[in-house]
Amino acid sequence: MNWSVFGKAFLVETVYSIPFFILSILPFKKQLRFPIKILILFIFIGQLLQSSLYTYLISHGKPTRVTDTVFAFVSLAIYFLCVKANFWKLLFLGNFILNYFVTVRGICFFLESRLFYDPSITYYSLRDQSLLLISILLLLTLPLGLKFMKNATERVFQVDSSAFWQKVWFIPFSCTLIICAYNFDLNIDTVRKFRFILTRLWLFAMTILIYYVLLEALNAVRQQAQLEERAAQQDTLLAMQYTQYQQLSRHIEEVREARHDLRQHLNLIEHYLQSGKTEDLNTYIEQYRMTLPPDTARTWCENYAVNTIISYYGEEARKASVDFSVRIQLPPSLPLGEPQLCSIFGNLLENALDACRECTDSAPFIRICAQEDAGHIVIAVDNTCCHPPIEENGRFRSTKHDGFGTGTASIRSIAERYQGLVDFRYEDGIFYASVMLKFDSKISHGNL
Structure with a gap:
């Protein structure tokens, strides 16, 4: 050579x-x-x-x-x-x-x-x-x-x-x-x-x-x-507001009916007291307690925006016969934008609910945990997932259209903005989603 x-x-x-x-x-x-x-x-x-x-x-x-x-x-x-x-x-x-x-x-x-x-x-x-x-x-x-x-x-x-x-x-x-x-x-x-x-x-x-x-x-x-995507989010928000309105309307109607009946109950209680029929009064009170409707209106957490999201998907989960478990400790106000926080919860719960609806051969469930502590917010959503998600280059393929899903990508983007971490993992028929956000309590919403 x-x-x-x-x-x-x-x-x-x-x-x-x-x-x-x-x-x-x-x-x-x-x-x-x-x-x-x-x-x-x-x-x-x-x-x-x-x-x-x-x-x-x-x-x-x-x-x-x-x-x-x-x-x-x-x-x-x-x-x-x-x-x-x-x-x-x-x-x-x-x-x-x-x-x-x-x-x-x-x-x-x-x-x-x-x-x-x-x-x-x-x-x-x-x-x-x-x-x-x-x-x-x-x-x-x-x-x-x-x-x-x-x-x-x-x-x-x-x-x-x-x-x-x-x-x-x-x-x-x-x-x-x-x-x-x-x-x-x-x-x-x-x-x-x-x-x-x-x-x-x-x-x-x-x-x-x-x-x-x-x-x-x-x-x-x-x-x-x-x-x-924004239009779909607006539709979801409107649906959430409508659900909240229905719950509020039912509560107002129940209060009105209870107030109308309360006078009759008080008159009967007064009669028992005046007659000295204490045992009959106790029996009546016990029977009346049995007729009271269950308290279906729940407050999942003190943060109004997050509570609205949870209430909406909780109602949707009830309709789909999905076990819905919530353990959230978030204060009424947080030093980060509510739209970002609601986007994370909304995307996680929408994906979880879609996955549970496909599980016809098992008892589907959604477990939600969230906590704020020392400048961090940690969110975890676990749900039944009968079909393993398809992952390419660290991104998940969408089950609704050709291409990658926008929900998980949006969550990653928000986490990066708040110097946080995101972990999505599938194992033994369960999809585990974890999000950690960092924030400075001195930062105002307008600077985010």
């Missing part, structure tokens, strides 16, 4: 691969399957393979253009292997990285043909001019590419639709395919023409435009989903 050629090829592959993996790995630093040391090992092995192939092609006098395709396949393979995320989303984002590199290398080839003209230039060679130009271009453009990639990654993973991502990746890929097929022959006469550089620039411009339009459309879809 020609070790000088191999060493130079390894250096060139390193210059190419480092920016590629900065763009493909850095936005997913929290979703890596392996430690950084293993990732570096994979990259190193990939560079050895590519450098060995290049050296082999040079020593046998064969065209080296194939190394470009090999670089793309090897780099993408490491990208897919190391990042723990939806394959189709990664493929969609990977197209941007490929188009970025195709554009940068095209600009480099064009500048080299103009600044260092040589009729014998063979592209994909190891010329110092090529290495210098591409290093400068990557250094200048990489920060902007990374910023775009981070923004695109964040917005892409806010939309969960497998069918959508299985198709949409082909749009940017088709642009790459057309441009590369049109400019496959990279001889000096072709590269020197402005048509060559314009097609590469047009490729990148179209890529940016495609991503911008798609991401804006995805943002609109996400906002629509949020509006629908």
Whole structure:
């Protein structure tokens, strides 16, 4: 093996691969399957393979253009292997990285043909001019590419639709395919023409435009989903208020009837007392006590907002024959926003009730515990769950629609806002949900 050629090829592959993996790995630093040391090992092995192939092609006098395709396949393979995320989303984002590199290398080839003209230039060679130009271009453009990639990654993973991502990746890929097929022959006469550089620039411009339009459309879809979720929450709140109103109306009617009957009872009690019929009076009082209706109106906790949520789902659980157990110790007021607290309780209880309704072969139950102490709120909801939830990348698939559930994601978001912790766990037919929130008693609601 020609070790000088191999060493130079390894250096060139390193210059190419480092920016590629900065763009493909850095936005997913929290979703890596392996430690950084293993990732570096994979990259190193990939560079050895590519450098060995290049050296082999040079020593046998064969065209080296194939190394470009090999670089793309090897780099993408490491990208897919190391990042723990939806394959189709990664493929969609990977197209941007490929188009970025195709554009940068095209600009480099064009500048080299103009600044260092040589009729014998063979592209994909190891010329110092090529290495210098591409290093400068990557250094200048990489920060902007990374910023775009981070923004695109964040917005892409806010939309969960497998069918959508299985198709949409082909749009940017088709642009790459057309441009590369049109400019496959990279001889000096072709590269020197402005048509060559314009097609590469047009490729990148179209890529940016495609991503911008798609991401804006995805943002609109996400906002629509949020509006629908808020509308559903409003419907739930209205249902809760209606339940509270019905309970209050029943209580008022019972008080009115009791007040109407009380006068007759007092007259009879007075008659027994005046007649000295103490035993008859005791018998009457005992019989009257048996006729009193049960006290169904319950106060689950001192916090009015939370009590409203618990009362609503308690009534729904009663209708569904679900055993409903509550042990809550929360003060009337808390130094954190009631909407966030109600959202946590509402999402936890809605998911628990939905799971219990599916359990037809067992006695379903919901157990709720919550307590505030020393600047912390701890909430735990355990419920029967006959079907194990489907979890992907730390998120649960929804049982109501295609995609991930928004309830658990909303709870995680609120917990992060309050520097708290969330734990969801399924074991032996029971789903355990735990939430811990931290708050500063000096912080007002308006500053949250």
